Amino acid sequence: MSTVATRKPSVGTPIPADGGPARSRRKRRQILGRNPIGMLFSAPYLLFVLAVFAYPLVFAVWMSFHDYFFAAPGAQIDRAFVGLDNFREVLSDPAIIRSFGNVGIFLLINVPLTVVLSLVLATALNKAVRFRTFLRVAYFVPYITASVAVVGVWLFLFNGSGLVNQLLGPLAPSPTWLINSAWAMPIIALFVTWKQLGFFILLYLAALQNVSEELYEAASTDGAGKIRSFFSITVPGVRPATVLVLLLATVTGANLFTEPYLLTGGGGPNGASTSPVLLMYQRGIEQGSPDTAAAIGVLLVIGVLIIAFVQRKLAGGDES
């Protein structure tokens, strides 16, 4: 947990018995704090949070319970309260249910792969002496490159006559990867793992600095091998980072949009790789039912919260 530095209000200077201006200043200080100008400094940020996060958040939930549709700006329209109708519509739509299932497949591949690969590479990198800078740059480059740019290369690599199939020869799946309903989602999960891994390696590298070297020395004198000490010292030592990596990887997965939109031409084949956010775009903006889209969004967030809660329980987040 992060610690929030709170400073005790300092004891004011003794005030003259007759009160007067000093007392009113003290009173103002009690209400507004010692440096009221801090409020002025924070006002733009607070306004921003209110306008871009708080209000839209409430608006999204409100929208999901009403019959909402696009209208000309300024027109006064009665938006009828429809209760759970939008949610009923969402939950009875097989395409939407399928998109949630797709995120499930995505998470089952992406999350374990991310945790294992980033921890292994971070541990190896932590002890590496030569080429450290080069390796760090190499691992981080996909993370700082636009998805749209690297999607281009992946399309080239994984298309029917692409390099991957050339290497695999007769082992290449047919139809090829991104238009094969069994492979489309796993390839997207692989793409996202590859792209985000550098960030998680850096998180683990930072966490590894907090694992005491003495523990390894003690284990070594007790005769534990490298593999044994990796599992009994490193893995428990970076548990707080693992909880964070699990959460961030899950949130990234739930936010999936660019990859199915571009890699598989909008969630194809036959919806095998649609994601809820992609459907929110298609239903909400292309087909003009923002209320349905808002309901998908609310359900998605509830789903993420449940998964995050379960992960925290399983990974023992209470200790962090």
Added chain:
Amino acid sequence: MNRTQKIIRGVVLGVGAFVFLFPFYYMVVGSLQASPDPTVAGAFPNPANLTLDNYAAINGRIDLLQGLVNSGIFAGGVILGTVVFGVLVGYALAQLQWRGRGVTFALALLVQVVPFQLLMIPLYVLIARDYGLADNYLGMILPFAINSTAVIVFRQYFLQLPKELFDAARIDGAGELKLLWSIALPLVRPALLTVVLLTFIGPWNEFLWPFLVTKDAALQPLAVSLANYLSNVASSAANPFGAILAGACVLAAPAVLIFILFQRHFVSTNIGSGVKG
């Protein structure tokens, strides 16, 4: 450490580096090929097959320079808003005492876990429809105008400055804005650069939001126009992959170059503290 373990570690790290870098190498090679060569031999460029035609071809369909300018305006607006307002609130959170400070800090942490997908539809309704800011730089910038991670990083850096420094200047009668400008800011200048670099990456690579609010090709950031080319136009081009990869190189180059030039500023602890708060 014995020899075998060293070799295994070297192999793991080497394979990792190859897997991360090969697609980038292939992107550059592919963008220079006159005709697409997806065979294994195609990964080793044949000088006779190299050309800059693909860059000309993509530039004929989408105005690369205009796209770069639009991406730059988008990223620049976000950086400006984050640096100006983020520094103000970061300083107030770290060095000033005022009512609502705890709540403001809690909000800055909370905002990071609010998923953008839930906000996407209402923000689109508000910004593109109600405020009429579709096809407008302001509408593009607004949802990202102040990066909350940056606010927390700024607070962290201002917290490390000794309080006595400020108290002394206050006794001399300096105003808070002057304190911030002439004492606090010069001391955190390296941090400022890190935050600018980290803030730059977000909007430069952002696709979903500018894609939603810009339909006018003359205003689209490069990521959006390249994605539109990829999903609509590419199939009609003579060498679609060459053109796509040429566009991808142009989009990726600024971010990658900045990262390599300033890589020591992207220190793990900065990023870690930014995320963990």
